[in-house]
Every structure is written in structure tokens, then in C-alpha cells.
Amino acid sequence: MCRSSLISTDRNFAISPFQFFYKLIxxxxxxxxxxxxxxxxxxxxxxxxxxPKRSIELIFEFSTPDSRVIDVGGGQSFLVDGLLDLGYRNLTVLDVAQSAVDATRSRLGERADLVRWIVADVTQVAHLDPVEVWHDRAVFHFLTEEADRRNYVNLLKRSLLPGGHAIIGTFAIGGPLRCSGLEIRQYDALTLSAELGEQFRLTDSFEEDHQTPTGKTQRFFFAIFSRM
Ligand SMILES: C[S@@+](CC[C@H](N)C(=O)[O-])C[C@H]1O[C@@H](n2cnc3c(N)ncnc32)[C@H](O)[C@@H]1O
Known part of the structure; x- marks a missing residue:
């Protein structure tokens, strides 16, 4: 399809070049x-x-099995398995990829019915049910566009209950510059706090190394924020 046929000149369907490229992304x-x-x-x-030992420990530290917990960009992570094992029953896994959700659901078998599944781009979600814990390992760092980061943080503000915790893991300063063929942004306590803004208080942060299946070491940064 040629570009001119996508940017319709019909007044009812016309979109701006910005909207066009945003939709493409x-x-x-x-x-x-x-x-x-x-x-x-x-x-x-x-x-x-x-x-995912570290994530499980952190979620357990800031919640109880009754708490509502969302794993943003959960993909095929075994986090949901671990939390189900601990008795968590108010879990949501959100991922942009239907194939990831399908694979994880099928791995869990009948236990998949204990989890709420959402296939969506986190930067495009209008509403989520409120949660006590928001967990994100390696999603926020892919948001290289400011508008996407703003949408993410606004959704976090709307969804995380006061007193709730956001646990966010990104690549650290000095860690990888790309992942899965995509550019990323590296963070530390100062820069991630600045992205989240005043309604989130940094409770704790640390760096740790992740060993990839091919034996490479990746430096991660984790931060825990409390919602004011
Ligand atoms: C690097 S993987 C990390 C997966 C998982 N969190 C883990 O630690 O194993 C990033 C995941 O986020 C998902 N993802 C990427 N961008 C996303 C977005 N904008 N909204 C929702 N999910 C996204 C991908 O499909 C993928 O499953």
C-alpha cells in the first residue's frame, strides 16, 4: 500500500503525519x-x-498473597508460576504479544484460569483495575519516546493505589545499550526517579548482574517506589 493511500485526504479519515508514524511504531x-x-x-x-528469585522476593516483601499484583510485560517469565505457588490469587499479566500470553497460559495449564491476562501495549492502555504492586522487569527501558514514557507513568499513577509499590527493573548505566534488536535507555536512581515524578518516593534501589543463557553478563538496575 502506498503512503498516500494510508494518509487519507478524506476529511473524516485524515490523520496527521505524526499520527501516521506513531501508528507505524x-x-x-x-x-x-x-x-x-x-x-x-x-x-x-x-x-x-x-x-525470577529477586522479583518474587521483592513482591513478597511489599505485599501479601491477597494483594493485587500486575506484571507489566510479563512475557513468558516464570514470575507468575512462582507467585501462584506462594498462593497469590489476584494476579494480572499484561504483555503486548499475544504469542507470549498464549505460551505462558499453555505452560500453566489449568492454573492459567487463576490469572487475569491482558494483551496490550502498556503505553496505550486507558484503564487498569487498581493494584497494590506493579512489577516491570525490562519493559520501561524500551520506551525511548518521551510520549510513551509519559503514557506509562500516567497509567502507573492511575493504577497503583496510594501506599502501593512499583518495582521496576531496567538496564543499568554501563549495562547493555540494546536488547532484542531494539534501542533501550539505561537508568539509575536519579534518572528513574525523575521519570516517575513527585508522586513516587524511592524506597530502595540496587544493581545486579543477570547471566544470559549464552553466558553474557548484563547489569540491571532495580528500583522500588512507594506511591504517595
Ligand atoms: C525483555 S522482555 C522481559 C520479559 C519479562 N518481564 C521477564 O523479565 O522475563 C520484555 C517483555 O515486554 C513485552 N513488551 C515490550 N514492550 C511492551 C509494551 N510497550 N507493552 C507491553 N508489553 C511490552 C515483550 O513482549 C516482552 O515479553
């Missing part, structure tokens, strides 16, 4: 991640963890 994001999850083994991707 959004479509690309979904296609990209769907294809990654559909074509690579869960155990082959660089972010694979057989047991």
Missing part, C-alpha cells in the same frame, strides 16, 4: 514482540530466568 512493536515470542524458545532469550 505501535504496529511494529506488536509485530516485533509477537515474532520474538513465537520464534524463539523461552529459554533462549537473553532475559530468561529459570527462577
Amino acid at each position: 505501535m504496529t511494529d512493536r506488536k509485530t516485533h514482540w509477537d515474532s520474538i515470542h513465537a520464534n524463539k524458545l523461552n529459554t533462549e532469550v537473553s532475559w530468561y530466568q529459570a527462577e
Whole structure:
């Protein structure tokens, strides 16, 4: 399809060039991640963890099994398995890739029915039910466009209950510059706090190394914010 036929001149359907390219980025994001999850083994991707121990410990520290917890960009992570094992029953997993959600649901079998699944781009979600814990390992750092980061933070503000906690893991300063063929942004306590703004108080932060399945070391930064 040629570009001129996509940017309609019909007044009812006309979109601006900005909207046109933004839509392209959004479509690309979904296609990209769907294809990654559909074509690579869960155990082959660089972010694979057989047991996401650190995330489980942090979520457990800031919640109880009754708490409402969302894993943003959960992909095929084993986090949901670990939390179900601990008795968590108010879990939501959100991911842009249908293929990731399908794979995780099928791995969980009947236990998948205990989880709420949302296939969506986190930067495009208008509403989520309120949560006590928001967990994101390796999603926020892909948001290289300011508008996407603003949408993400606004959704976080709307969804995280006062006193609730956001646990966000990104690549650290000095860590990888790309992941899955995409550019990322690296963070530390100062820069991630600045992105989230005044309604979030930094409770704790640390860096840790992740070993990829091919033996590379990736420096991650984790921060825990309390919603004011
Ligand atoms: C690097 S992987 C991390 C997966 C998982 N959090 C983990 O630690 O194993 C990034 C995940 O976020 C999803 N993702 C990327 N951009 C997203 C977006 N804008 N909205 C929702 N999910 C997204 C991808 O499909 C993928 O599953």
C-alpha cells in the first residue's frame, strides 16, 4: 500500500503525519514482540530466568498473597508460576504479544484460569483495575519516546493505589545499550526517579548482574517506589 493511500485526504479519515508514524511504531512493536515470542524458545532469550528469585522476593516483601499484583510485560517469565505457588490469587499479566500470553497460559495449564491476562501495549492502555504492586522487569527501558514514557507513568499513577509499590527493573548505566534488536535507555536512581515524578518516593534501589543463557553478563538496575 502506498503512503498516500494510508494518509487519507478524506476529511473524516485524515490523520496527521505524526499520527501516521506513531501508528507505524505501535504496529511494529506488536509485530516485533509477537515474532520474538513465537520464534524463539523461552529459554533462549537473553532475559530468561529459570527462577525470577529477586522479583518474587521483592513482591513478597511489599505485599501479601491477597494483594493485587500486575506484571507489566510479563512475557513468558516464570514470575507468575512462582507467585501462584506462594498462593497469590489476584494476579494480572499484561504483555503486548499475544504469542507470549498464549505460551505462558499453555505452560500453566489449568492454573492459567487463576490469572487475569491482558494483551496490550502498556503505553496505550486507558484503564487498569487498581493494584497494590506493579512489577516491570525490562519493559520501561524500551520506551525511548518521551510520549510513551509519559503514557506509562500516567497509567502507573492511575493504577497503583496510594501506599502501593512499583518495582521496576531496567538496564543499568554501563549495562547493555540494546536488547532484542531494539534501542533501550539505561537508568539509575536519579534518572528513574525523575521519570516517575513527585508522586513516587524511592524506597530502595540496587544493581545486579543477570547471566544470559549464552553466558553474557548484563547489569540491571532495580528500583522500588512507594506511591504517595
Ligand atoms: C525483555 S522482555 C522481559 C520479559 C519479562 N518481564 C521477564 O523479565 O522475563 C520484555 C517483555 O515486554 C513485552 N513488551 C515490550 N514492550 C511492551 C509494551 N510497550 N507493552 C507491553 N508489553 C511490552 C515483550 O513482549 C516482552 O515479553
